[in-house]
Amino acid sequence: MSASIANRRAGGTGIKWFGALIAILLLAFSVFVATRTPASTAVEPSPIVQHVAPAISGDTVTGGHVALSNYRGKFVLVNFFASWCASCAIEEPQLVRFSKSGIGKVLAVDFQDEDRPAIAFLGRYGANWPAVADPNGQIAVKWGVSAPPESFLVSPSGMVLTKIVGPVTAKELAILVQVAKANGY
Amino acid sequence: MVTSAPERIGKVNRQVNRQRRHFATARALMAIWGGIAAVILCSFAILIFNSATPSSTAGRIVHLEGEFKCPSCIDLSVAESSAASSISIKTFIKNEVAQGATDAQIKDQLVASYGNSILFTPPKSGAYLVIWVLPFGLLLLLGYFSLRPILSRKGWAQSERGSPNDPRSDDGTPNIGDVSGDLALSMIPLGETINQPANHDPANHDPANHDPANHEVAVEGAETRPSRSSMPRSLLALLRRSTSTSGRKYLAIFGAAFCVAGVGLGLYTFEQSRSQAASRALESRELTQAIDYTYSGQDVSALRLLSLVLHQDPYQPQALAYQGWLLFQAGVKTKSPSLVQKGEQLVLDAIAIQPRYPDAHGFLAMIDLYVYHETGQAKKQFSEFLADSPSPTIRTDLSAAYKGAIAAVQAKPATAP
Numbered sequence: 265m266s267a268s269i270a271n272r273r274a275g276g277t278g279i280k281w282f283g284a285l286i287a288i289l290l291l292a293f294s295v296f297v298a299t300r301t302p303a304s305t306a307v308e309p310s311p312i313v314q315h316v317a318p319a320i321s322g323d324t325v326t327g328g329h330v331a332l333s334n335y336r337g338k339f340v341l342v343n344f345f346a347s348w349c350a351s352c353a354i355e356e357p358q359l360v361r362f363s364k365s366g367i368g369k370v371l372a373v374d375f376q377d378e379d380r381p382a383i384a385f386l387g388r389y390g391a392n393w394p395a396v397a398d399p400n401g402q403i404a405v406k407w408g409v410s411a412p413p414e415s416f417l418v419s420p421s422g423m424v425l426t427k428i429v430g431p432v433t434a435k436e437l438a439i440l441v442q443v444a445k446a447n448g449y
Numbered sequence: 450m451v452t453s454a455p456e457r458i459g460k461v462n463r464q465v466n467r468q469r470r471h472f473a474t475a476r477a478l479m480a481i482w483g484g485i486a487a488v489i490l491c492s493f494a495i496l497i498f499n500s501a502t503p504s505s506t507a508g509r510i511v512h513l514e515g516e517f518k519c520p521s522c523i524d525l526s527v528a529e530s531s532a533a534s535s536i537s538i539k540t541f542i543k544n545e546v547a548q549g550a551t552d553a554q555i556k557d558q559l560v561a562s563y564g565n566s567i568l569f570t571p572p573k574s575g576a577y578l579v580i581w582v583l584p585f586g587l588l589l590l591l592g593y594f595s596l597r598p599i600l601s602r603k604g605w606a607q608s609e610r611g612s613p614n615d616p617r618s619d620d621g622t623p624n625i626g627d628v629s630g631d632l633a634l635s636m637i638p639l640g641e642t643i644n645q646p647a648n649h650d651p652a653n654h655d656p657a658n659h660d661p662a663n664h665e666v667a668v669e670g671a672e673t674r675p676s677r678s679s680m681p682r683s684l685l686a687l688l689r690r691s692t693s694t695s696g697r698k699y700l701a702i703f704g705a706a707f708c709v710a711g712v713g714l715g716l717y718t719f720e721q722s723r724s725q726a727a728s729r730a731l732e733s734r735e736l737t738q739a740i741d742y743t744y745s746g747q748d749v750s751a752l753r754l755l756s757l758v759l760h761q762d763p764y765q766p767q768a769l770a771y772q773g774w775l776l777f778q779a780g781v782k783t784k785s786p787s788l789v790q791k792g793e794q795l796v797l798d799a800i801a802i803q804p805r806y807p808d809a810h811g812f813l814a815m816i817d818l819y820v821y822h823e824t825g826q827a828k829k830q831f832s833e834f835l836a837d838s839p840s841p842t843i844r845t846d847l848s849a850a851y852k853g854a855i856a857a858v859q860a861k862p863a864t865a866p
Binding site: 289309318375401426428439445 | 520521532533534536537538540541544559560561562563564710738746747748749750752753756775776778779780781782783785788
């Protein structure tokens, strides 16, 4: 009996060790997963960066017509905004400073908004650049915009250099343009 | 040693009871696995039913809306969300369907704009395939190891005659397990040892049979020898045997693999917890991506990502060093003293925070050469860079640049910007 029990115990111990090993591995895996950045909040690089900018052509909120292709040869900041967006109000004075500095042009896209509030919003900050109306958000979908404010720096040759999520400052934009110039864009 | 009949009956009864409990557990185990298999089959059936594209246009639009994730929400599909971005995507899907685009075309367009993160379920290709296959693989593996002795005829045969390594099972011992229950007990002649050979063959009069331990072997054989009708009942006994015989090598292989993986994960986790915010950020996606961008010449994108990292942690030394290096380079190219100075200051800040960060020393060596033409100071910084074990890629890149810069300075000293 004792030999058999010993034999069985050896088997039982094996199973216990195996179970304990699995438990330790699960614990280690849980710790590993828990210390990772949640996939839902991870920032994925925009697929359109370093590619030709998607076309923008349409009526502005003031009734004119504008196209991104008109800006070839200049650095352009394509800025997606909305009058209902609180962060856009924080960003707008910085964009005005950037525009006035002459470093680059701003082309705004009014995302899921109405013309009248958008005109009032731009007027409040003295923003005098054209704003393309995008009431259904179809331009935003082509640019992969999630929520305003989001901006894209476009090179003089029409390539998207970087995507900026959230409010941007005039100083940061100036540095980005300077670095882009230094890299031959 | 001679065992009296009542003792033997009591012993066998206790063992039979224990065996019954084991059989009950085995049945429960079988029921659980059956349940898991049923759930998986039902899930597959539902999945196949749901993944079929509806024939009506409205149904197709609703189905597509469920395929994409709301870009500004957490774990919500476009169909479930009323966020502005989801409404835009809903409109986009509706327009594309109306224009005759296929589901694949719509999917490709959205992935081209937003990346794979727009997909509500990960793609079933490339590295993402692991996410789909791994759970089922592990489940199958577990199921296989649990049920292997039953599925294996060899294992079953071994279980019927006992362990192949156990000579006591094949020694001609009267086998009370060949018949079950009370009948087995009634076959044991009173006053005789249980393991006495039935045929009284002199060849079987092995002294080992008189070993007190062997008196109980036959009883043990009765305990572990199942009848044909109780095939599932033998699961636990077979599992035990598998762990003590042929299954041991499988357990050893998988155990070793799991140990290696566990140790790796453990070390990684330990390293993660040991480091401060700086090294955690180093591992972060943004910083790694920014460094990749720096070395692939995408300075603007790199700078933007570095700004994001520094926004989260203004004293992140790697981000400071790389931002400083990029600004310095831009300053040299555009002949901007303010940018050069700012770049140098950021690299110095990085060294002040993490004195043994090799890349920062490498950058400072280059700055010393370009700005101050101080070969002595540059050599000192570069020695520190090499001493602090930089990554091979950075070592190669910076070493080449350093040699070129040294040669240029020695050939023609220039003025500081």
